Amino acid sequence: MLSDALQQPGVRSQKRSEAQIKDSQGMSLLNTIAEAWEGLVLNKLRSFLTTLGIIIGVAAVIIMLAVSSGAEAAIADQIGTLGANLIMITPFRAFGGVRGPGGGGPGQFAGGAPTQSLTYEDALALEAAQLDGISGVSVEQTTNQPVAGGPSNTSETGVSVVGVTPDYLTVRDYSLGEGRFFTDDENTTAQRVTVLGSGIASDLFPGEDPVGQDIKIGSIHFTIVGVMTQQGTVNGQDNDGRVYVPAMVVFKKFSQNRVGGHPVRIIYAKASNPALMTTVSNEITDFLAQRHKVDPSEADFGVRTQQDIIDARASTTATFRSLLAWVAAVSLVVGGIGIMNIMLVNVTERTREIGLRQALGARPLDVQRQFLFEAVMLSLAGGLVGVLLGIVGSYAFAALGGMRTQIVPLSLPLAFAAAAIVGIFFGYYPATQAAKLDPIDALRRE
Numbered sequence: 390m391l392s393d394a395l396q397q398p399g400v401r402s403q404k405r406s407e408a409q410i411k412d413s414q415g416m417s418l419l420n421t422i423a424e425a426w427e428g429l430v431l432n433k434l435r436s437f438l439t440t441l442g443i444i445i446g447v448a449a450v451i452i453m454l455a456v457s458s459g460a461e462a463a464i465a466d467q468i469g470t471l472g473a474n475l476i477m478i479t480p481f482r483a484f485g486g487v488r489g490p491g492g493g494g495p496g497q498f499a500g501g502a503p504t505q506s507l508t509y510e511d512a513l514a515l516e517a518a519q520l521d522g523i524s525g526v527s528v529e530q531t532t533n534q535p536v537a538g539g540p541s542n543t544s545e546t547g548v549s550v551v552g553v554t555p556d557y558l559t560v561r562d563y564s565l566g567e568g569r570f571f572t573d574d575e576n577t578t579a580q581r582v583t584v585l586g587s588g589i590a591s592d593l594f595p596g597e598d599p600v601g602q603d604i605k606i607g608s609i610h611f612t613i614v615g616v617m618t619q620q621g622t623v624n625g626q627d628n629d630g631r632v633y634v635p636a637m638v639v640f641k642k643f644s645q646n647r648v649g650g651h652p653v654r655i656i657y658a659k660a661s662n663p664a665l666m667t668t669v670s671n672e673i674t675d676f677l678a679q680r681h682k683v684d685p686s687e688a689d690f691g692v693r694t695q696q697d698i699i700d701a702r703a704s705t706t707a708t709f710r711s712l713l714a715w716v717a718a719v720s721l722v723v724g725g726i727g728i729m730n731i732m733l734v735n736v737t738e739r740t741r742e743i744g745l746r747q748a749l750g751a752r753p754l755d756v757q758r759q760f761l762f763e764a765v766m767l768s769l770a771g772g773l774v775g776v777l778l779g780i781v782g783s784y785a786f787a788a789l790g791g792m793r794t795q796i797v798p799l800s801l802p803l804a805f806a807a808a809a810i811v812g813i814f815f816g817y818y819p820a821t822q823a824a825k826l827d828p829i830d831a832l833r834r835e
Contacts, residue, residue, distance in 0.1 A: 439731045440771030442724025443808050447775025448782055449720045450804040451796065453713035455783035459793035461706050474524075474660040475560070476670055477693045478677070480507030480652070506689035508650030509636060511677060512554070515658065520672045522665040525560040528636055528653040529553055532643040536632055538604030539593035548589065549631045550606055552639030560659045568600040568615030576635040579642070584615040588629030606632065609642060666694050721807055724771065725815035732764050732819035757820045764816020765809060772808025776801055 509528055516526040530552040537544040555571050558564065566587060575582055583604065590599050590613075599613045611634065620628035640651040660669045670692050678685040780796060787794040 435731060436767060436770075439728055440724075440767050440774070442727040443721070443768050443771025443811065444724075444775040444778060446717060446720035446722075446724045446811075447772050447804045447808050448779040450714075450717040450807065451776065451779025451800050452782045452786060452794075453717050454710075454800040455779075455794040455796045456786065456792060457706065457710040457713055458797050459787070459795040460709065462795050463793045474663050474666065475695055476658040476660060476666065476673065478507065478656040478658065478673060479654075479691045479693070481689045481691065506681065507653055507656060509640065509653050510650040511680065512653065512656045514680060515656065515673065515676060518676060520669070520676060522661050522669040522672070523658050524661040525556045525657075525659040527554045527557040527560040527657045529557075529655045529657065530636060530639050530644070530651075530653045532639055534607040534643065536589065536593070536604060536606050538602065539595075539599075540597065543593050545589065545592065548606075549626075550639065550643070551631050551633050552636035552643075553633055554636050557633070557657075560657045563620065564618050566616045566618040567598070568613070570615055571633075571635050576637050579635060579637040579640075581609060581611045581638065582614045582635065583611040584617060584633040585613060586617050586627075586629040586631045586633075587619045588627065589632060590616045604632075606634070607643065670694055721811050725768075725811040728764050728767055728812060729815040729819060732760060732816055733822070736760065736819050736822055753825070760820035761813070761816050764820065765812040768808045768812025768816075769805075772805045775808065776805055779804065 509530075512526055512528045515523075532550050532552075533547050534550045535544060535546045536548040536550075553571075554576055555573050558570055565584070568584070570584060571580075571582060574580075583606065585593070585599060585604075593599065593604065594602065599616060602613050603610050604613060605611070617629070617633070622628065636651075636653075644651065658669065658673060660666050674685050674688060674692050677690055678688045681689055683689055780801075783794045783796050786792065
């Protein structure tokens with residue numbers, strides 16, 4: 390089919406030349422546009438194939454920007470679930486507590502058995518210090534345990550059991566769906582009470598109220614006192630599949646390392662005001678460094694804020710966006726080269742037609758306009774189809790690819806404008822070549 394379309398330029402050129410030649414000293418702009426449109430319509434298949442590069446390029450721009458914007462929105466949502474004004478203190482593992490020769494960076498120690506640099510006692514001391522700007526402190530220590538319970542005694546293995554303190558909800562800005570959270574007394578005395586994530590509560594007790602019922606964590610029975618609201622997945626962690634217990638329960642029942650205090654995975658501190666985040670972070674660093682008897686610049690722990698995470702994610706997303714932009718730009722350039730190639734073929738095939746028109750009064754400017762308009766029309770048609778395909782593709786990508794997409798409204802006119810610019814840029818040279826043809830030489834061309 391394509392070969393038939395490409396093998397009949399002579400017949401179609403003759404028909405076009407007879408229909409298009411006008412006995413006038415110049416053609417109006419509307420006439421030129423009409424002639425350009427007729428030239429494209431006479432080669433429908435070729436015109437369509439020529440626009441494919443532009444269609445793909447424009448659609449790629451829209452879809453890739455939608456993917457990038459969706460990734461940024463997902464990251465923002467995940468960071469938002471961390472809790473407002475949240476400061477995270479994480480440990481570095483040390484070996485014997487003595488730094489090797491030359492000092493080294495945080496966590497670089499020499500000799501001895503592994504120890505944990507951050508403990509539950511550090512959190513208690515930080516809370517007791519009542520530093521300015523801190524409105525709450527909590528800890529998190531996790532262990533993976535089998536959990537069983539419910540009317541069918543459903544069992545799940547490898548469940549994340551999280552030991553926390555009573556201020557956890559306040560510090561993390563979490564809320565309960567039903568029931569209550571732990572009390573200070575329950576944590577201090579390591580009472581066997583638990584709060585379930587909404588997901589695991591539904592799995593173990595489908596259609597039932599789990600509050601007041603018992604479950605088995607490991608080999609220990611616990612009473613359910615509450616259920617969390619739905620929290621979703623953050624950084625690959627399914628928060629709805631977690632089980633929360635008092636921190637002292639984890640330390641006493643599931644932890645094997647009790648030398649030098651109870652180790653924790655992370656300490657959370659909540660700043661009373663977003664403007665105090667930097668100040669509070671510095672205060673925490675100084676306080677814990679003094680407590681650990683280390684230089685703050687070489688502390689055996691790390692202090693991060695939400696802004697640190699945002700900056701790191703933003704840098705990664707910017708790199709990802711730049712990569713996508715280059716891929717989309719290459720697609721547009723390839724589409725433009727395709728247009729230029731086909732337009733040059735058109736000029737060669739229609740040389741005799743160009744000569745006849747010039748001999749009968751058409752100006753070089755008219756010829757140039759016609760071929761330039763043909764290139765621009767191809768680009769705009771491809772741009773329009775590409776925009777529609779990009780919108781549909783963005784939604785399809787989200788539905789089938791499992792990745793969030795978010796269409797950027799500004800990308801639609803920008804992609805369409807880019808298609809027009811590509812048409813003008815890559816169509817100018819073929820149009821100029823057509824306008825430069827000598828009428829006598831053109832008429833002699835077979």
